[in-house]
Amino acid sequence: MTSKAMAAVAHAAHHAHGALERVKTGVWIFLASECIVFGSLIGTYLGLYGRSVSGPTPHEMLNVPVTAIATFILLASSFTMVMAIAAIREGKVGATQGWLALTIVLGLVFLGFQAKEYMEFAAEGLHFNTNIFAATFYSTTGLHGTHVFIGALWLLGVLVNSLRGRVTKENAATVECAGLYWHFVDMVWMIIFPTIYLMEFAKP
């Protein structure tokens, strides 16, 4: 390769690198703003806690053991996500695809637990407009579930791109950006689960 061609390649790589850096900056700013969104929902749940005049109450409805299993599944998905990132940094495309697929499956299993919980609650008469607990509970966990779903779609997009040969060691940041979002969704659940489920049953 001539020096001129090498310079052109280095220039192109520099541009691609700069574009990915800008995306990463955007993701961090977005995640910072998301802290306020979830903060407003959790704050509203806490501020209106115990204000329902009619049942069912959280104590009657919430199932800690089942939700704990879903929580550990989501935690496991964060580990599979970092394995995908570690694999693409080493240029192991096949391993990256496997870890990404596993992360998506774990995310969907978590959503399955949430869907089952919602159906059980609805069957017992707890709908969005039943009382304050229902409104704040469904708003908070529903928005989180939506984020998990969007995260799964994002990872699916990365996986499809990877299968088409567009995700390589050189643009590992595409996997890292999706990972930042996925970990954030996991971290938000680390706050929601103790706040809504565990605080309800914990002894003061």
Next chain:
Amino acid sequence: MSTELGKPVAEAHVAHAHAHEAEAGPSMAVYLLTALATFVITAIEVLIVNIEGMRPILVPLMAVNFGIAALFYQGLWYERVEYKVTFAVGVLLGVITVAGLAAMLPLGMGVKW
């Protein structure tokens, strides 16, 4: 001519190598320890629910869990200071929002559904 063009190429390579060094991120051992820590902390949270007087412990435990995941899963520990500050400001505003709403909503509340 070749030497003139070769110099920027070499500089670009050095800059690229430095950038990769900064982006190296957490090692596999760090990822494993982080996974272990988040699993153990969450298990402790679930297990202490039935123990008398343990409710106040839940708040620091969830904060530690959140912090560990941010620093080592998201790799904030290894990131540029701009990203650290951006996310820290977001978290701080989130905490202020939680505290503000939790404290103010019960005030003057006649709302009963």
